[in-house]
Amino acid sequence: MEFKTERLTIRPFTSNDLHDVFTIYNNDDTCKYLLHDKWTIENMHEEFNKKLKNRELTKETSLSLAVVNNTEVIGDLSVWYTSMKDTVEIGYSFSNDSSGRGFATEAVSSLVKTLFDTFTVHRIQANLDARNKASQKLCERIGMRKEAHFIQDFWNKNEWTDSIVYGMLHSDLDLRN
Template identity: 80%
Template sequence: MEFKTKRLTIRPFKNSDLDDVFTIYNNDDTCRYLLHDKWAHEDRQAKFNKKLENRKLTKERTLSLAVVENAKVIGDLSVWFTDMKDTIEIGYSFSNEASGKGYATEAVSSLVKELFDRFDVHRIQANLDARNIASQKLCERIGMRKEAHFIQDFWNKNEWTDSVVYGMLLSDLHLADN
């Protein structure tokens, strides 16, 4: 799966992307609300290899996509099927240097359109740490609806955290476009 937006190319990862991706994930702020800690230099290749393997979305396999601006990877998009029929979940991370320029909105908005078009899915959702306000705002900007806020429902990094769920149907996408 590869596609372009006005300013970005979204494509599967390549071996040459390792250093750019390490820059994204070797950052405490970026990883604060993710399920994993920041990447260490010693295991970065092993972690990156998993992204290289995830080149095609299937019921069993996650799709990992690089968000590229001027030949530099500035973001990482992840897509996987949930256990619910025709439902996909998305996740995303972007470099600090990409912040505030609209790249995340452009990439994630284009991603959901591509997913609805190519995979005939019923629903796309995002599950977030409730403290991640920037990610919540991104979901709302692209037309996702906040559907739930769970209190201390998720144990991560030695603490109970709240989580929020955003969802979108194809009809919501059309509303966002108007």
């Protein structure tokens, strides 16, 4: 699966993307609210190989996509089916160098449209650490609705954290056009 936006190409990862992706995930700020710690030289190949394998979205496999601006990978989009019928969850990470230029909004918005149109999913959701204000703003910019705020419901990196769930139906996308 590959698609383009005005400024970006969104495609499966290739082996040539390792350095750019390492730059994204070898950053404490980027990984602060993620489920994993920052990548190291020792684990980068193992972690990156997981992304290389996730080339197709099925009920059994997740999809990882590179967000490319010019020739540089500036972001990572992930999609997987949840246990609920026709529902997917999305995740995303972008390089600090690319922030503030609308790339994340452009990429995630395009991903959402593609998921509704190509995969005919019923619902898209994003579960995030409640402290991640930038991610909340992104969800809201693309038209997702804040549906839940759970208090200290998730144990991650040796602490209890709050979770926020954003959701969107295809009809929500139609309202934005």
